[in-house]
Amino acid sequence: MDDIGEEVAADFREALQDLSTNARFEIVTLTNIAKENANHGLAIAEVLTQHIKEAPASKTLPALYVLDSIVKNVPTPYALFFGPKLYQIFMGSYTKVDSATRRKMDEMLKTWKEPIAGSISKKPVFPPDLVRPIENALLAARNAYQDKFQSQQQHLMRGRPVGPPSRATPTPPMGRAYQPPPHGQYPPHGDQPYPMRSGNTPNGMPHRATPPSAGPHAHYQHPPPSQGPYGAPAGINIDKLKDDIQQLIQLGTAEFTQNMHDDSIKTRLGALLKLQEILQSQNLPQEQLMAINDQVAQLAVNMRAAATQPQPPPPSSYHPAALPPYNTTTHTPTPPVVVSQQFAPPAAPVAAAVAPAVQLPAVLAAALGRPASNVAPVPVAAAPPPPPRPATTGGTLSLDSILGQGALAALLAAKKPATPQQTATPVPPPAALAALRSPPQQTPPFQPPPPTQPAANPLTQNPSALLAMLRQSGLLGGTPSSAPAPIIPSLPPPDPNIITLTSASLKLPRLHLLPYLLDHLGPPCSQCGRRFPTSEEGKKKKTAHMDWHFRVHQRVAEAEQRGQHRSQFVSELDWIQSHEEPDVDYNAPSGEGEEGSESDDNDWSGGVRGGRKGGKGKKEEKKKRWIIAPDEGGVGGVGDGGAGVNKVCPICQEKFQSRYLEEVQDWVWMDAVVVGGQPGMGGGGKRVYHGSCWDEVNAGVQAGQQQQGLTLLGKGKREREEEGEEEIRGGVKRLMR
Amino acid sequence: MSIPGLGQITAQQSSAPATRTVALHPFSEWRFQISPASTAACRLVAGTAERDGTELAQNKTYSLTRCRSKIVSFTGATLEVSGEFESENVKHSPTPAASPFVAYLNLHFLLQARRTQASQGGNGQGPRVMICGPAATGKSSLAKMLIGWATRQNEQPVLATVDPRDGMLALPGTLSAAVFATVMDVEDPEGGVGVGCTPSSGPSAVPVKLPVGYYFGREKVEDDEQLWKDLVRRLGSSVRAKTGGDQGVRRGGVVIDTPAVDFKKGEVKVKNEDGQQQVEQGGGVEGLMHVVREFAVNIIVVLGSPDLEAELRSRNNKSTLGEPIEIVNLDKPDGVVEQDRQYLLSSRKALIKDYFFGDSKRALSPSVQSFSFDDVVIFRAVDGLDLDDPPQVLERAEITEEMSHWTLAVMDASVNDPLETIRQAPVIGWVCVSDVDKDRRRMKILSPVSGRLTRPMVWGRWPEPYVNLLG
Numbered sequence A: 001m002d003d004i005g006e007e008v009a010a011d012f013r014e015a016l017q018d019l020s021t022n023a024r025f026e027i028v029t030l031t032n033i034a035k036e037n038a039n040h041g042l043a044i045a046e047v048l049t050q051h052i053k054e055a056p057a058s059k060t061l062p063a064l065y066v067l068d069s070i071v072k073n074v075p076t077p078y079a080l081f082f083g084p085k086l087y088q089i090f091m092g093s094y095t096k097v098d099s100a101t102r103r104k105m106d107e108m109l110k111t112w113k114e115p116i117a118g119s120i121s122k123k124p125v126f127p128p129d130l131v132r133p134i135e136n137a138l139l140a141a142r143n144a145y146q147d148k149f150q151s152q153q154q155h156l157m158r159g160r161p162v163g164p165p166s167r168a169t170p171t172p173p174m175g176r177a178y179q180p181p182p183h184g185q186y187p188p189h190g191d192q193p194y195p196m197r198s199g200n201t202p203n204g205m206p207h208r209a210t211p212p213s214a215g216p217h218a219h220y221q222h223p224p225p226s227q228g229p230y231g232a233p234a235g236i237n238i239d240k241l242k243d244d245i246q247q248l249i250q251l252g253t254a255e256f257t258q259n260m261h262d263d264s265i266k267t268r269l270g271a272l273l274k275l276q277e278i279l280q281s282q283n284l285p286q287e288q289l290m291a292i293n294d295q296v297a298q299l300a301v302n303m304r305a306a307a308t309q310p311q312p313p314p315p316s317s318y319h320p321a322a323l324p325p326y327n328t329t330t331h332t333p334t335p336p337v338v339v340s341q342q343f344a345p346p347a348a349p350v351a352a353a354v355a356p357a358v359q360l361p362a363v364l365a366a367a368l369g370r371p372a373s374n375v376a377p378v379p380v381a382a383a384p385p386p387p388p389r390p391a392t393t394g395g396t397l398s399l400d401s402i403l404g405q406g407a408l409a410a411l412l413a414a415k416k417p418a419t420p421q422q423t424a425t426p427v428p429p430p431a432a433l434a435a436l437r438s439p440p441q442q443t444p445p446f447q448p449p450p451p452t453q454p455a456a457n458p459l460t461q462n463p464s465a466l467l468a469m470l471r472q473s474g475l476l477g478g479t480p481s482s483a484p485a486p487i488i489p490s491l492p493p494p495d496p497n498i499i500t501l502t503s504a505s506l507k508l509p510r511l512h513l514l515p516y517l518l519d520h521l522g523p524p525c526s527q528c529g530r531r532f533p534t535s536e537e538g539k540k541k542k543t544a545h546m547d548w549h550f551r552v553h554q555r556v557a558e559a560e561q562r563g564q565h566r567s568q569f570v571s572e573l574d575w576i577q578s579h580e581e582p583d584v585d586y587n588a589p590s591g592e593g594e595e596g597s598e599s600d601d602n603d604w605s606g607g608v609r610g611g612r613k614g615g616k617g618k619k620e621e622k623k624k625r626w627i628i629a630p631d632e633g634g635v636g637g638v639g640d641g642g643a644g645v646n647k648v649c650p651i652c653q654e655k656f657q658s659r660y661l662e663e664v665q666d667w668v669w670m671d672a673v674v675v676g677g678q679p680g681m682g683g684g685g686k687r688v689y690h691g692s693c694w695d696e697v698n699a700g701v702q703a704g705q706q707q708q709g710l711t712l713l714g715k716g717k718r719e720r721e722e723e724g725e726e727e728i729r730g731g732v733k734r735l736m737r
Numbered sequence B: 001m002s003i004p005g006l007g008q009i010t011a012q013q014s015s016a017p018a019t020r021t022v023a024l025h026p027f028s029e030w031r032f033q034i035s036p037a038s039t040a041a042c043r044l045v046a047g048t049a050e051r052d053g054t055e056l057a058q059n060k061t062y063s064l065t066r067c068r069s070k071i072v073s074f075t076g077a078t079l080e081v082s083g084e085f086e087s088e089n090v091k092h093s094p095t096p097a098a099s100p101f102v103a104y105l106n107l108h109f110l111l112q113a114r115r116t117q118a119s120q121g122g123n124g125q126g127p128r129v130m131i132c133g134p135a136a137t138g139k140s141s142l143a144k145m146l147i148g149w150a151t152r153q154n155e156q157p158v159l160a161t162v163d164p165r166d167g168m169l170a171l172p173g174t175l176s177a178a179v180f181a182t183v184m185d186v187e188d189p190e191g192g193v194g195v196g197c198t199p200s201s202g203p204s205a206v207p208v209k210l211p212v213g214y215y216f217g218r219e220k221v222e223d224d225e226q227l228w229k230d231l232v233r234r235l236g237s238s239v240r241a242k243t244g245g246d247q248g249v250r251r252g253g254v255v256i257d258t259p260a261v262d263f264k265k266g267e268v269k270v271k272n273e274d275g276q277q278q279v280e281q282g283g284g285v286e287g288l289m290h291v292v293r294e295f296a297v298n299i300i301v302v303l304g305s306p307d308l309e310a311e312l313r314s315r316n317n318k319s320t321l322g323e324p325i326e327i328v329n330l331d332k333p334d335g336v337v338e339q340d341r342q343y344l345l346s347s348r349k350a351l352i353k354d355y356f357f358g359d360s361k362r363a364l365s366p367s368v369q370s371f372s373f374d375d376v377v378i379f380r381a382v383d384g385l386d387l388d389d390p391p392q393v394l395e396r397a398e399i400t401e402e403m404s405h406w407t408l409a410v411m412d413a414s415v416n417d418p419l420e421t422i423r424q425a426p427v428i429g430w431v432c433v434s435d436v437d438k439d440r441r442r443m444k445i446l447s448p449v450s451g452r453l454t455r456p457m458v459w460g461r462w463p464e465p466y467v468n469l470l471g
């Protein structure tokens, strides 16, 4: 951009800043500036685009009017400049303005499809291929909104303060906007015992207020109390400790990958890695090990708490190989020895070490010569989303106060939600324990947590606790600032080799792998639950995926009007050559008027090749569409009575031939399609064409019947070869006529 | 895109069915049964939950009907449910270790590791897993879970069934396979593998699955063991061709669901669906070994039958590709209900209906057309012992009233093809004979699409005729 351009742009920007009303005068002025500086049009367009993007909601519409005015008065070059960004400009604005403004925008959009008022050119303000995507997106968003709106409605109806406050319009509890199929398409009536749908409740939801029929109500019972007391006391098992640290590193890494910019996470992860290194390289006295163990236990609880935030019982809350104490004694008949054979390190020692660890705090307290309660109480109020049940005091709780001494280590040892030790353990009030570990039962106001929410994690606020501790125990020199930036390992893949295909190995809970099917895959799609990573590539995929959802939303409605039918299955060859491509629409092979695939087979003739009786061409058969001949007294054919229907194909100028079709027992025009108007709604605007002629003319245009996710590789080529044959046959046919 | 405040539409009736909350602890299941006549709704309010390996989206209301199924949570979940259930209960697992899902999940992660290994070296062939065992051991459910989990991790495995009773993406009586690359339809009564999930001419809110299928037309393997074996071979070779040509699918591997085989103490029993046992000489295990060969199976998962595991171990220890075959027996999860005859019958009928008329999400418009007897070519398997050499496998079926209400398989072959070709051809769809007029030599046929029936059709002996399909 040259200097003058820059100047013009700056002036324009300034003028725009002041534009806060729809004052015609100002808009005209700005339009004139744009007109006079059309040679700097690109700069102006950029400034305006930027302004619309950044303007507060109140200033958005005036700015859009400027755009509208410029484009209509100075279409060249501005329509060209705004065109590529039109979608973003429009949709971006649409999302931020209120509904009154949206209506104005809708009106504006409408005018863009029309020729400029007063202009001789019949060209629309913006070409349809720029406007249509916007219309589609709006339609899709409306549909999607309905879904969302309705589900929010459900919350509201249950008195749940969820989601943005929306109107209190009562809405049926389910039903997607696009869902209800028209009644008319149902079979006359169904097999009595299996009425698949009833006309009254097309979306399959009984709108009756009858309470659900008897059946055992899904009342939650606490898991059966069982399992003996915690295991016997012992000292610190270093392998166990190492393993715990390894788990925390994994957890921390996961946390870090999700929240790269949180320094505290990074610092903590660095400390953990350092700690791991120390443990691996040095022989530490038992006392220091205990101190570390203590700290690690705390950290485990906190990181767990943090990881828990988004969802009630956290996937990451599970401890890898750590079998809960009772497991080794009661549930798993497999003796620890066997376990360690199947478990590659570091997991192996863990199982054996579990029981000792449980008693740790007491031991630790003794060893350190201070009351165990000195172990910093950890506020965990935020930890499990379910609000504590009445048994607890609410507000902030220390784990110790809830669970008693030993709980930290117990939790560390059995990081998965364990069965309450109701009978054996004197201290923990079972209710509180349950509240900690699992969603509460008889507490309907259980709140779905917001999908992503940075956890306010006690330890995150003091990430250097571990470092401080390490320093204090003389394991680590220097000051916090000198802590080396940690090398962040990439997310460790689940180590497959520890699982063998034996029933003993398969039965060992490896709950640390669970996140690989859940959180590690990224947040789920709100429509279908499919997860997408938060990486750049993942975002792109997600965008494509959401686009797909919206396209489908829209097309479902269209398709319902059109009437659909089950497609024939593809041939063996097509199946072998097909390729699943998630979120990619089925695309007709290029150069084909009609894809002739699973999505548009109009009879049973597709698929197989050769040996067909009578040697009818594939294309000819595929295009075999007919209508009841209008002039032979056909009933309900092309418009009632058929008067005024063209009897000559407008494309090839040939008369339609009537013939008696056995299967309908009526006279029909073969290879005929009705275009325009609504079938059966009078003859207005409706023309009959040869199906084949119509397709030829519209070759490549017709992309309406896309099928999601399937691309037939190699099909295009094969069909083109066949088309070659068709050409010849077609030529012969024409000659014969 | 979410546009807040957009399109406040319609005021509608406010009568909401009573909803209630189901809380699931980690590794517990909500099991339910919903009759074909009723519907229920389920919404995941918090946590994570899944059906047969496919996660539920949060806050989306799923409509369920006609199924016996379960929703499982590994992390804990709160569901909101409403509607009519025939039965329903929550099965808690005292500890994850006590849950059968631990083994299933581990199995998945093991397969996942094998997939990674396969693509890092070797032939790129992911695992070929055969799941077998007695009736009511959760074979199909496990198969679906393994597929669902794999697709969540971006794999594209093949799910194949050689159990003619299943009707996976096909009508019952069919052996079939399909690649799964995306989510399954949680609302589908068959858990995402019903025939309702196959392509139609319109769009689908859940990606459709594209099957290849071979029509067996019988309920039990032993009803026509030779045909079953031939079709298993066909299906196996199609799947091999598929995995050979598509790297992603090759890596993803194959999971194969098999007919129930109850093997005990030297005898092989095949259980009827109504619980009667039929003793049979070796057929069941032989059948499984046939599958192992044709699909180059290298991992066999037996559910709930150490005897069967032992028997299979004694058979063969090398896959068709020369790898060692690994075999494991897992406990049958308790609480898997043996489906009663009436339930299965109604499911089959519902599937037939879904095929022609669509489901609650997609209403389809099939056509009923009248055909002359001379316009259709219908074959039927030759019944009884055939002494011809080579044996005649098919014969032209005489069209009689008896054919009414039967579904016929439309074969991807030409009427002039050799009978053997027709017999083993892939099926491209079904039609249903709605009426036969012997005097006028005309018949009415319900078909997904209108048009001539130029393909050979096969009149099987199962599934049974559906008398009231057209009312």
Ligand SMILES: [Zn+2]
Pocket (backbone or CB within 6 Å): A525, A526, A527, A528, A529, A530, A545, A549
């Ligand atoms: Zn989605």
Ligand SMILES: [Zn+2]
Pocket (backbone or CB within 6 Å): A649, A650, A651, A652, A653, A654, A689, A690, A693
């Ligand atoms: Zn024409």
